[in-house]
Amino acid sequence: MRLSQYPINTVKETPSEAEVISHQLMLRAGMIRRVAAGIYSWLPLGLRTLRKVEAIVREEMNRAGAFELLMPAIQPAELWQESGRWTEYGPELLRLKDRHERNFVVGPTHEEVITDIARREIKSYRQLPVNFYQVQIKFRDEVRPRFGVMRAREFIMKDAYSFHADERSLAEGYAAMRQAYTRMFQRMGLDFRTVQADPGAIGGNASEEFQVLAASGEDAIAISDADDFAANVELAPALAPAAPRPPPTQPLERIPTPGAHTIEQLAALLKVPATRCLKTLIVDGSDGTPVALLLRGDHDLNAVKAQKLPAIANPLRMASAAAVHAATGCAPGSIGPVGLTGLRVYADHAALAMADFVCGANQHDVHYTGANWRRDMPEPAGADLRNVVAGDPSPSGNGQLQIVRGIEVGHIFQLGRKYSAAMNATVLDESGAAIPMLMGCYGIGVTRIVAAAIEQNHDQRGIIWPDPIAPFNVCLVPLNLQKSPRVRGLADALYAELSAAGIDVLYDDRDVRPGVKFADAELLGIPHRVVVGERGLDAGTLEYRHRRATDSEDFAQRGALEFLRSRLQCAQPA
Template sequence: MRVSNFFISTQKEAPADAEVASQALMLRAGMIKKLAAGLYTYMPLGLRTIRKVEAIVREEMNRAGAIELLMPVVQPAELWQESGRWEKYGPELLRIKDRHQRDFVVQPTSEEVITDLARSEIRSWRQLPVNFYHIQTKFRDERRPRFGVMRAREFVMKDAYSFDRDFDGAQRSYRVMYAAYQNIFQRFGFEFRAVAADSGAIGGSMSHEFHVIAETGEDAIAYCPDSSYAANVELAEALPLIPARQAPAEDLCRTPTPGAAKCEDVASLLGLPLSRTVKSVVMAADTRGDKGQVLSTQIVLLLVRGDHAVNDIKVSKLPGMADARMATEAEIVDAFGCRPGYIGPIATAKPLRVVADRTVVNMHDFVVGANVEDFHYTGVNWGRDLPEPEVADIRNVVAGDPSPDGKGQLAICRGIEVGHVFYLGTKYSAAMGASYLDENGKSQTLEMGCYGIGITRILGACIEQNHDARGMIWPEAIAPFTVVICPIAYERNAAVREAADRLHAQLQEAGMDVVLDDRGERPGAMFADWELIGVPHRLVVSERGLAAGTLEYQHRRDEAPTSVRLDGVLAHLRQRSQS
């Protein structure tokens, strides 16, 4: 490839609205062009990387036995109504009507379509197991698109869906896809972790997320440095930090705490550690009728230690709390007789459900709100001062917590989710009647798995993990080009031009993805462009080097160039590619 036959469009400054490094660098390098909020045109450089990502994904999916097909972007609403997600998915689902006023969606995912396909095509146990995948454009109507391609409204994903006879078969398919994902992200050259995760809107009872480790990641990951344990903080089990409850040592006392509405303020005012306080969070669980009307509302008081935070995902898994919401101030005043900031579980205005975290239930002589403005209770103890609560794991883990596997302490890092594998079970197949006939001619419901990779998100995540002040640093496997030849005075020096052309042909013949910069740019501007773009290997051809029988080589991660003999360039590139 010659730059004169390609299209390079770099710029010195990033747009002012670029929020993260990947967004700024992709725009500066001319990999993407913004069309509207969350909508991008992928320019030739960006598309080359996308195609390399897709190629690796296809190779590994095919190797794992998955079969490629292609499902539509636009899907009939009837399928989503059949699965129950037409109402449940929320405003991210883009709903449209055709000229006949029939409802359709611009698909964010394809569970309904693949299940419809399976129920029409899979008849017998002899057709199982089978795994279909496609690489297709998706659309999610994000409320606030941000971070460039990492939180865009339109994006490209790889979806795969496995169908099996039973639970054991589905688990085998899950493990095969898990291993395939490990291979994919290793081939990309990423530092990544596979973490236990919540299934979210897709559903299912088991899932793992694959995260590229990066400080700008939106997700917090809890992991144990001394073992293989890793989980999204939303799912990581929080063990009790106090092994057993001690006997009361203080009397219950209603203590003035003027203006101290937060646990931090209360602890400071009373001269106590924050860990002696208990935070009260009030939720409301509505019971609804067939038409969505609220029939009744249960107020639920959640208690966590003052230095901890409530985990909404864990709370949603408690009985009756799947659709719980934060209580309104009016509901809080009605239940506690006091405005937020001073509420607690003692002497509430109305009976209510109290759920305490595992650590809180083992505390003694702690501090809670007194349900009177500017007052808190000190010396509070379970059993003596208030009834024993319902106990559950409802908090986020923090660094230093014991690892759930018992092999050390947890650490926290940030990650960017780039892949997710789900065991779906019969969530969709049962709802949509997808079944097969077993050996005895009896109808059985298909067991399903779902496996996604964010193809275009991979680009942003890779850059967040691999960049410096000069620009992007692409792993060789998915770089837009592997090698760039930068000739000095290409248009003015015949010897340089002939040597550069010859080297370009030699590397092409050797199967390398090489680009020759024949624009005649000044060295500084030319080098800056390719450092911004992040091509792994740079070869500089100059008159001085040719006189010595050498050229200048520099890997994108090298601090300085080195001289390489002209007759040893190919061997040197191959050696550096393997290192």
């Protein structure tokens, strides 16, 4: 591609709307433009990378035996009413009416449509298993779209749905997708982890996320430093401390703590570490009566874990100030388990391991010091209620946990019968009985991958594309092109040769100063740069530099194609 003819505008200044680096660089490099909140156009340069990502996804889905189809973006409300999600889904679901006042949705996902297809097309267990996928535009009316295409409202997703006659087949189909996903992300050159995830409201027995590691990621992931254990912090188990609880050594004392209503204020006032303070939270119970949750002061409540307790309302809600007062006789900030009666109490395992601790006295601005379980109050039921923190022992039994951040680019589920049962998608088994099919579903955020790749691969000057998803692999930079016929002759010839060899070359034949060409090549993130300058003309050399390298190297004009091929590695078809 001749850059002089390519429609692209790079921008020096960072647009004020962009907060994260990938969004800034995608705008500056001219990959995307914003059309409305969370809605973007992909310009030709950005689309080249998007298509390369899609191509890898399709190749690996096809390799895994899945079949591509295409479902509509606009779906009739009837299907959503049938599955129950017309009322369950909430405001993220964009609903609209046609001219006949019929209800439709802009699909945020396609379980209903694919299940409808399956029940019409699949009649016998002999047609199973089968896996359908599509690459489609989805719409989720996010409350707060942000980070460019990373959390957009309209986005491109690869979604796949598998159908099975029995659990074993479902597990096999799931494993095949797990492997296909692993291959895809490896091929894209991304540093990612496969992590255990919360199946959430969808249910099912297995669910894993594929997380691209990046400091700006929205998800927290716990990984072991000694094996391959990785889980979303939402569900990573916090093991109970192994050491027995120390015996009490201090007397229980009431002390005034004016104005100290947070653990930080309390710890500062009493000059004790937060680990010696007990945090008491009051949440709504499933039957209307509040529930008290006790945590060590430095730990955070894990809502996903807590709302799985039957006594606690799901979803989890903090009790109102009035309910807290009614239950404890005190406002939040001085609540504690001593003398707390009339409501159920759960304590995190780490809280139960404390001795001689500080806790609220259920009287405004008063706390206890030297509090101890059993001696001063009943020992409550233990539960895993907290987020794991760095340094916790790994649930795998090996090593300690570290907390890293990730961008969720893929998620695979074993759905089970939720949709097939609701929508009556059955097949006849060997005995001729109608059984609902088992389903798996498997998503990949295609547009999000592009942003995630940039979050993970950039520097001060711009993007650094991994070769397999680079919009162009080689940037050919001739210097003094307009004045030097020798440079032009050499650069034209090299451009023709590389293009003929099937390499994606961006030929910067613009009449601009060298600094502009270098800066743009680096902003766009083209991995390999070849400079044709008068310096090397007489010596018969060209100049090569990888986008990550700090220095250039000379190489011979003769055999230039072979030299570059050796540097391109995965840019060539296998």
